Amino acid sequence: MEGITVQSPHARTAFACSALLLATLTACAGAAEADTRKPTAPEGVTAQAGSATSAHVMWERASDNEGITGYDVYREGKKAASVDAAKLMTDVDGLTASTAYTFTVRARDAAGNVSAPSTAVPVTTPAAAPADATPPTAPVELRGTAGGGGRTVTLSWGGSTDDVGVTSYDVYQEDSRIHSVAGTGTTARLTGLRPGTVYTFTVRARDASEKSSPDSNAIDLTTPSAPAAPASTAPTGLRTRTTAEGGEFAVDLSWDQPDTGGTIPAYQLFLNGKMTTTIVWGGNPPAGRATYRLTLPDPPGTRYSLKIRPKLPDGTWGDFSAQRTVVLRG
Incomplete structure (x- = not known):
């Protein structure tokens, strides 16, 4: 019977046991890799x-x-x-x-x-609101402090008024609502922030007809850096001034440059969260306070949020400045 191999009963048994062991080990490995652990239940709801x-x-x-x-x-x-x-x-x-x-x-x-x-x-839920055509007044004197290991800020403000009643206050960070408190409260504690980061906050009041007030004053808060973390490279003191020029608008920016241990060759300018242009100096980069003029062809009333970040001497991009909001008006 040439070409045929006959296994002994012992060999067949050993082969079957080996196959069974391999299948068992493979199954155990697969079970070990499977994620069966549930997340923790959310707190602070x-x-x-x-x-x-x-x-x-x-x-x-x-x-x-x-x-x-x-x-x-x-x-x-x-x-x-x-x-x-x-x-x-x-x-x-x-x-x-x-x-x-x-x-x-x-x-x-x-x-x-x-x-x-x-x-x-x-x-x-409250009773249905009567006809309400008037939004609340803007919150006033927004102020705050940063702490909590660089991950917490506390805000407070003066209350708004409304012809029917304020139902809530909404906290915004870079034009995104991140927190709300009841209309009877004028403080907010924000958590989950990043150490060594500059944040810009505003507050709006809202009434039962969902009408929102104008923004409060903006406040810049920098969370403390984590131990042994490098110093912030964010530009500070960013200011804007808007003027009409013919059919366009000019936005003049000025800011204090960060100490990076070397020359800052360029900045990136972000509008509404998107990188719009890179500011590169025609000659030697300026020392101290820097300026830049941005021209925008948009119609009056257009609203923009803007912020900048520097190019560091090592070629990487640094931290963002505080955000500023501009409305194109003559």
């Missing part, structure tokens, strides 16, 4: 009525061994909203006036694991 038909829900960041991918907000145990991991707040619309609701939040990860529900928080 708050809910407040934004109007007679909406509520604003906020929470603190949850943790996970692999990473959070999003959050789900539940109303009376039914999913009402979902957001990605970068967001820690959302508005829930479609509510009924003068009605009590309960909200919880769950975190989820990339493997589909969902945390336990957060502590349930109640909120009652």
Whole structure:
């Protein structure tokens, strides 16, 4: 029987055992790699009525061994909203006036694991607002302090007035709403910030008809650097002045340059969060306070937020300045 190999019973048994052991080890390895750990439940959940038909829900960041991918907000145990991991707040619309609701939040990860529900928080929507054509006045005297190991700031402001009533105050950082407090409060504590970073905050009041006030004054706060961290390379004292020139507008910028241990050859200018131009000096870079004129062809009333960052002597880009908001007016 040439060409045929016959295995003994012992050889067949050994082969079967080896195959079984390999399958077992492979299964165990796969089980070890699978992510079955649930994220922690979000803490610090708050809910407040934004109007007679909406509520604003906020929470603190949850943790996970692999990473959070999003959050789900539940109303009376039914999913009402979902957001990605970068967001820690959302508005829930479609509510009924003068009605009590309960909200919880769950975190989820990339493997589909969902945390336990957060502590349930109640909120009652107010009665439907009467006709209201007037927005609240702007909050005044916004001020604040940075602390908490470089990750926390505390803000306070003077209250607004409204012909019907202020229902909430919204805190903005670089034109994005990041926090809200009830209309009876005039302080906010913000967490989860980065050490050694300059932040620009404003506050707006909102009434029951969802009309928002003009911005408060802007305030720049720099969080303390982490121990042994390098000094900030952010430009400071950024100021703007807008003038009309024919059919265009000129925005004159000036700022104090950071001490980087060498010459700063260029700056990047960002408008509304997008890099717009690189400022390169025609001759030798200026010393001390720098200036630049930006020309914009947009119509009157156009609003821009702008900030700059320096090119460091080692060729990398440094920290951002505080943000400034300009409205094109003659």
